[in-house]
Amino acid sequence: MRAIDLYCGVGGWSLGLKLSGVRVVAGIDLSTSALETYRKNLGDHVRRADMRTLCYTSLPKKIDVVVGSPPCTQFSYSNRGGSGDLNDGIVDLQAFLSVVDHIQPKFWVMENVPRVAKIFESELLPGGKLEEYSHLVDSVHVVDLAEFGLPQRRRRCIVGKFPDELLFNYREETPTRAMKDVINSFKSQYYDDEMFGARVYSDELSDHDIEDSLTDEEVRLNLEAKTRHPVYNGMRFPDSLDRPARTLTATCTKVSRESIVIDDERTFGSFRRLTLRERASLQGFPGDFQFFAPSYAAKIRLIGNALPPLFSYYVGCALRGVSTGRLRHPWQRKRISLSPQRAPNTKPRLAQHRMSSKRRFRAVIPGFRFNSGMRLQMSNTFVCGQPKWIVDFHYGSPKDIRTIGLEEHSLNVLITDRRAEEELVKLNLSGAE
Structure with missing residues (x-):
């Protein structure tokens, strides 16, 4: 055939x-x-x-x-x-x-x-x-x-x-295989490839460099994106190893809703991204399959x-x-021969310990997120290099989100008057019926 x-x-x-x-x-x-x-x-x-x-x-x-x-x-x-x-x-x-x-x-x-x-x-x-x-x-x-x-x-x-x-x-x-079946298979002196019945010694693995743990700010931003997203439902952080991994994408920044983040066992309470080799194994590639490209990304x-x-x-x-x-x-089945040449390792970028003071910011104001994506959201923009902070009221379905900009006086009323929050909750509940 x-x-x-x-x-x-x-x-x-x-x-x-x-x-x-x-x-x-x-x-x-x-x-x-x-x-x-x-x-x-x-x-x-x-x-x-x-x-x-x-x-x-x-x-x-x-x-x-x-x-x-x-x-x-x-x-x-x-x-x-x-x-x-x-x-x-x-x-x-x-x-x-x-x-x-x-x-x-x-x-x-x-x-x-x-x-x-x-x-x-x-x-x-x-x-x-x-x-x-x-x-x-x-x-x-x-x-x-x-x-x-x-x-x-x-x-x-x-x-x-x-x-x-x-x-x-x-x-x-x-x-049925869980993510832990892949992650744990790399912990000894060799990688046991259960899917293809092969054993690859650790020093022969390519692209299995574990990068630095996420910084405190990267952890905070991941938590915000995954567990307190302005529109979408919350997801687990860190990712569970007891079930199949979430869908791998063609991009993986350190801070995003899509990135897969797991516990970093090197330091208690720290987290890391997957290595390239772990990603390839989750994608069903043999441990000796080599990837040739000029960069980590x-x-x-x-x-x-x-x-x-x-x-x-x-x-x-x-x-x-x-x-x-x-x-x-x-x-x-009988194994087939793959590349006799080991691909050069490509290192991930070093951790950026200081975030740019000019970066964009967007987050839901604590205590003002309600059902169905209804929320008060703070964001920033820059005018002539100077930050300007904006608060908007968002409501509606994910496919029809509507936005009302709030002036400073209205914002002060909402933050200081608890009755305003109660009215927002009533409005949202009646709109969801």
């Missing part, structure tokens, strides 16, 4: 398919770092090309399977709160489907963020931007890859023509954008018609 991998990235699709017995004969991507990583781990059958202008005559012949993950940036809610350019994102979906239509493979599978499922359902209809490809699509699903043994809650849209029922039956055969991007090869392995098994009774997991 021969396959090609479109928008291949570092090779998450290709690695899993190769482990399952599907031969990937070509990979195509535009990122030079992703292609270098793919080439050094999986071979030279990969090339740089823009999928939007791809010449079909350059594609291999006799292809049975087409897989790939078009860019999700325009569709992701992590991008400007979901305000990306959907029309631009759809161009990549069209480019992928056009190749499928040209090749007419026996099977094809596309992966993307959950939002793409609704885009397919609407744009495949008459008059939609994907209408001309409606004859290609057999199924559209949203699945959580944690159900396939990934130690991460990662909901993904899976679209295509493939044995979906067989694939989903594999979920009953896979173990670039490697985070490569890892976060990848399709977990643990999942693509099970897709490959389904494509080959492996029954649940004959299913062998990755750790039960």
